[in-house]
Amino acid sequence: MLPLSRSRLALVVAGLLLALAVGLGACGAVGAERDTIVVGAGSHPEQEVLGAIVAAALERGGQDVELRGDLGDTVGLRREAAAERIDVFVDYTGAAWGLGLGEQAPPADGGESWERVREADVANGLRWLAPSEADATLGLAVRAEDAPPQGGATMSWLAGELSGGERSLCAEVDFLLREGGLDAIAREYGIDLARLPRRPATEAEAVEEVESRRCFAGLVTATSGAARAAGLVVVTDDLDVWPAFVAAPVVREGSPADEPEVAEALAPAMAALDTAALATLNAEHAAGQEPDELAARFLEEAVEEEG
Numbered sequence: 001m002l003p004l005s006r007s008r009l010a011l012v013v014a015g016l017l018l019a020l021a022v023g024l025g026a027c028g029a030v031g032a033e034r035d036t037i038v039v040g041a042g043s044h045p046e047q048e049v050l051g052a053i054v055a056a057a058l059e060r061g062g063q064d065v066e067l068r069g070d071l072g073d074t075v076g077l078r079r080e081a082a083a084e085r086i087d088v089f090v091d092y093t094g095a096a097w098g099l100g101l102g103e104q105a106p107p108a109d110g111g112e113s114w115e116r117v118r119e120a121d122v123a124n125g126l127r128w129l130a131p132s133e134a135d136a137t138l139g140l141a142v143r144a145e146d147a148p149p150q151g152g153a154t155m156s157w158l159a160g161e162l163s164g165g166e167r168s169l170c171a172e173v174d175f176l177l178r179e180g181g182l183d184a185i186a187r188e189y190g191i192d193l194a195r196l197p198r199r200p201a202t203e204a205e206a207v208e209e210v211e212s213r214r215c216f217a218g219l220v221t222a223t224s225g226a227a228r229a230a231g232l233v234v235v236t237d238d239l240d241v242w243p244a245f246v247a248a249p250v251v252r253e254g255s256p257a258d259e260p261e262v263a264e265a266l267a268p269a270m271a272a273l274d275t276a277a278l279a280t281l282n283a284e285h286a287a288g289q290e291p292d293e294l295a296a297r298f299l300e301e302a303v304e305e306e307g
Helices: 004-020 045-060 074-082 093-100 110-124 155-162 173-177 182-189 203-211 225-229 260-272 275-286 291-303
Strands: 037-040 065-068 088-092 126-128 138-143 169-171 198-200 217-221 232-234 247-252
Touching (some): 037 045, 045 260, 045 291, 074 088, 074 093, 088 093, 093 110, 110 126, 138 155, 138 203, 155 182, 169 173, 169 203, 173 198, 203 217, 203 225, 217 232, 225 232, 225 275, 260 291, 275 291
Parallel strands (some): 037 088, 169 217
Antiparallel strands (some): 088 247, 126 247, 138 232
16 A cells, blocks of 8 residues: 555645546436447546547447537536446546545556456456556646656656755646645645745646746646646656546447447557657647547558558
8 A cells, every 4th residue: 555645636636636636527328228329528628539539430430429529527427327327438547546436545656546446347347458558647747848858757856856945846736735735745745835936726727837937846737738838848757746648438238339349449649659649639629720630641541541
């Protein structure tokens, strides 16, 4: 089990990512006789992209698909799956562990995180398919020109920068003030909080503040399209403190999506989708490109080229 500070940090991270995670609201009932696969997607723009990728991959695999978006958060998605109103959705391992299953301390290791939720959700009639390589955990971002070259942009490096009294941090109020947030990170990495100037900021504000040099580092998700578009770099969590939020398809057992050909259709897309690729797609979506167009191009370029 992770140390207490990491356990508390995991819960804070899960709470901060709740608004960024998958979700859904009330939808009409789906008849048991249909063969159409209903794909659920949450309300956050990243979920629009992920839902479009799943739907497009299934359609390319010859499936009849209906995409239902703007559906809420992780807890809501799972509720709708239990009510048999959606058949497959993308969830995040850390969010499912902490929010959907009510467990503490989501693991930092992506493989362990996926394995835990996969095993736990068997009892809930949910089957986790092969995960993507995209981890939407939280992290601290800096300007690329401020980061050390050749992989030197690590949290250990940043801890030294933030302990000097001249570098400021922009982050969500909850992360700054709540026990188990910044204080837990500071304990793990030896950040001198007494000398660290802090500014409350949303993710969008944090990106803007770092880009304009009013803050040295800002709290973002690792797949943040805004951070990617601004040329920011999310530093590496070299001590494995942040919990993993690996994106993976989840199938409702007994549904039209609970077939081998569905897993086969989604596997190449998930294998091609990593953290950097998802951040780029998010940035392009924020710039005005439609999720279905992004999904089609991603599958053509990233998946079909591999084939």
